[in-house]
Amino acid sequence: MFVKVCGLRTEGDVATAVSAGADAVGFVFARSPRQVDPDLARELVAGVPSQVLTVGVFAGVEAAEAARIALDTGIGAVQLHGDYPPEAFAELAGLPVRLVRATTLTADTDVRTGAYGEDLLLLDSPVAGSGERWDLTVLDQARPQGQWLLAGGLNPGNVAGAIAAAQPWGVDVSSGVESSRGVKDHGLIREFVAAARGATVR
Numbered sequence: 001m002f003v004k005v006c007g008l009r010t011e012g013d014v015a016t017a018v019s020a021g022a023d024a025v026g027f028v029f030a031r032s033p034r035q036v037d038p039d040l041a042r043e044l045v046a047g048v049p050s051q052v053l054t055v056g057v058f059a060g061v062e063a064a065e066a067a068r069i070a071l072d073t074g075i076g077a078v079q080l081h082g083d084y085p086p087e088a089f090a091e092l093a094g095l096p097v098r099l100v101r102a103t104t105l106t107a108d109t110d111v112r113t114g115a116y117g118e119d120l121l122l123l124d125s126p127v128a129g130s131g132e133r134w135d136l137t138v139l140d141q142a143r144p145q146g147q148w149l150l151a152g153g154l155n156p157g158n159v160a161g162a163i164a165a166a167q168p169w170g171v172d173v174s175s176g177v178e179s180s181r182g183v184k185d186h187g188l189i190r191e192f193v194a195a196a197r198g199a200t201v202r
């Protein structure tokens with residue numbers, strides 16, 4: 001089970017997620033209480049071991065701007081969050097960054113990972129980063145294929161059940177490991193990673 005912990009803003013957040021065993025850590029460049037600027041992101045990314053994927057989260061900016069920030073900060077993956085068309089991903093093809101297509105699951109969603117040229121598909125709740133869960137039974141109609149992450153309202157107490165229900169390749173969390181909006185709780189980060197790792201995968 002691949003585990004991403006998102007919305008990190010301090011060296012302590014990063015050190016905790018890495019020592020807990022996270023596979024990926026996320027830095028939010030989109031407008032959010034978790035937003036980091038490129039200078040802070042560059043410092044935080046420098047402290048992440050190479051085996052842990054660093055992900056920049058973008059929404060509402062041109063793909064080219066996201067790519068510029070990723071290259072400037074040393075981030076390893078660009079997560080385009082929202083209704084980015086295939087052309088946005090095509091624009092970033094060939095850059096030394098992995099691509100994450102983050103979207104809400106609707107009847108029109110192409111649930112094949114790689115359909116837009118991305119490396120990872122991320123299925124999230126309609127309001128990104130809100131901590132709201134979404135109806136996982138929708139997955140009965142549209143079963144994602146390939147490497148995909150489940151996000152949206154996960155926390156240490158519900159992640160094992162969500163994994164059992166949705167059978168994702170990985171999980172992603174932000175709100176569920178916070179003591180208040182935008183402030184990470186290090187104990188919850190550790191609990192989340194342990195719970196996700198201990199979950200049953202078919």
Ligand SMILES: O=C(O)c1ccccc1N[C@@H]1O[C@H](COP(=O)(O)O)[C@@H](O)[C@H]1O
Pocket residue numbers: 006007026028030031032033034057058059079081102122124125128129130131132151152153154172173174175176
């Ligand atoms: O975290 C944010 O503030 C955010 C803002 C804009 C786009 C995406 C954002 N976060 C993503 O939301 C999920 C986590 O959701 P939750 O808080 O656990 O419900 C994750 O994919 C983040 O990258």
